[in-house]
Amino acid sequence: MIKNAGITSTNKQLLINAINPIFSMMGAVYGATLLDKLGRRVMMLAGLGMGLVAYILLTAFTAASETHPNLSYGVIVSIFLFGVVFAWGFTPLQTLYAVECLENRTRAKGSGLNFLFLNVAIVVNTYGISVGIAKIGWKLYLVYIAWIVVELVLIYFFFVETAGKTLEEMHDVFNADNPRKESTKKTKVEIDEAGRVVNIDA
Amino acid sequence: MVLILFFPESPRWLIAHDRREEALAIFAKYHGEGDEQSPVVQLQYHEIIEQMALTRNENPWWDFSELLNTRAARYRLYMVIGMSFIGQWSGNNVVSYFMVRLRLYLARSQLTIPSPK
Numbered sequence: 001m002i003k004n005a006g007i008t009s010t011n012k013q014l015l016i017n018a019i020n021p022i023f024s025m026m027g028a029v030y031g032a033t034l035l036d037k038l039g040r041r042v043m044m045l046a047g048l049g050m051g052l053v054a055y056i057l058l059t060a061f062t063a064a065s066e067t068h069p070n071l072s073y074g075v076i077v078s079i080f081l082f083g084v085v086f087a088w089g090f091t092p093l094q095t096l097y098a099v100e101c102l103e104n105r106t107r108a109k110g111s112g113l114n115f116l117f118l119n120v121a122i123v124v125n126t127y128g129i130s131v132g133i134a135k136i137g138w139k140l141y142l143v144y145i146a147w148i149v150v151e152l153v154l155i156y157f158f159f160v161e162t163a164g165k166t167l168e169e170m171h172d173v174f175n176a177d178n179p180r181k182e183s184t185k186k187t188k189v190e191i192d193e194a195g196r197v198v199n200i201d202a
Numbered sequence: 203m204v205l206i207l208f209f210p211e212s213p214r215w216l217i218a219h220d221r222r223e224e225a226l227a228i229f230a231k232y233h234g235e236g237d238e239q240s241p242v243v244q245l246q247y248h249e250i251i252e253q254m255a256l257t258r259n260e261n262p263w264w265d266f267s268e269l270l271n272t273r274a275a276r277y278r279l280y281m282v283i284g285m286s287f288i289g290q291w292s293g294n295n296v297v298s299y300f301m302v303r304l305r306l307y308l309a310r311s312q313l314t315i316p317s318p319k
Binding site: 020021024044048051055058079082083086090093094097098101102103105106109110113114117118120121122124125126129133140141144147148151154155158159160171174175179 | 263266268269273274275277278279280281282283284285286287288289290291292293294295296297298
């Protein structure tokens with residue numbers, strides 16, 4: 001009996017592992033359709049913000065399920081939730097945003113460096129997380145909660161908005177004293193009945 | 203192989219290395235019967251110079267300084283680096299790649315997903 005229970009559990013594990021990326025992909029596809037409507041900053045902040053909520057749920061469920069095994073379903077649900085919202089906000093931006101921040105001339109080299117840093121981050125993940133899990137178990141989630149908050153602050157104060165801007169406009173943005181402020185500035189354009197621009201209030 | 207030593211130098215290489223007179227002389231010898239002003243020679247010569255001016259690579263592949271040399275360029279690079287790390291370090295890998303490991307951890311602390319009855 002125990003053996004049987006073990007086998008179904010393995011199948012269930014496999015199923016969960018298989019479904020998670022599919023859900024994430026659907027989130028990413030939906031996110032990609034919203035990129036220009038919402039803007040990059042809103043997507044990043046919303047995706048990461050919802051991810052933070054999912055992570056807090058995940059931590060709470062994991063901690064609580066040590067005494068109440070029934071709650072481990074909540075763990076699975078929050079893992080799925082995190083996968084979907086993170087993919088929604090970040091997966092479409094991952095390569096897009098870096099390239100948008102580079103000017104035409106440096107794009108090739110810049111994206112090369114982008115992938116270098118990406119792989120550095122992945123290497124640290126691959127070797128670091130397994131050590132972390134072995135040492136502190138689910139408390140590793142707390143580290144991530146703190147880190148996600150740091151990331152949200154960094155994005156809010158420093159990351160520029162690139163949506164709907166031409167390369168020339170991006171040039172002005174990055175040459176401003178505060179690129180982030182410059183990029184989120186609203187420009188009012190007054191147009192008369194014939195469609196001519198009357199007044200630009202930057 | 204020794205015969206290669208007697209081959210004329212490539213006029214394109216000569217032009218690329220600022221030895222234009224020698225290049226012109228080679229064109230004249232082989233395409234213009236010794237006349238540097240022959241139209242065929244002049245046409246080929248100017249075509250190559252024009253092409254080189256257009257396609258000359260001012261920033262060779264090993265030179266990454268243009269990504270760092272101005273404040274704006276550095277800010278752009280910070281965005282690139284920030285995006286790389288934020289995209290990977292937000293716990294997304296923990297819940298995808300390491301889910302199996304975490305479940306092993308849960309299992310070790312005597313936690314199993316109860317099967318619905």
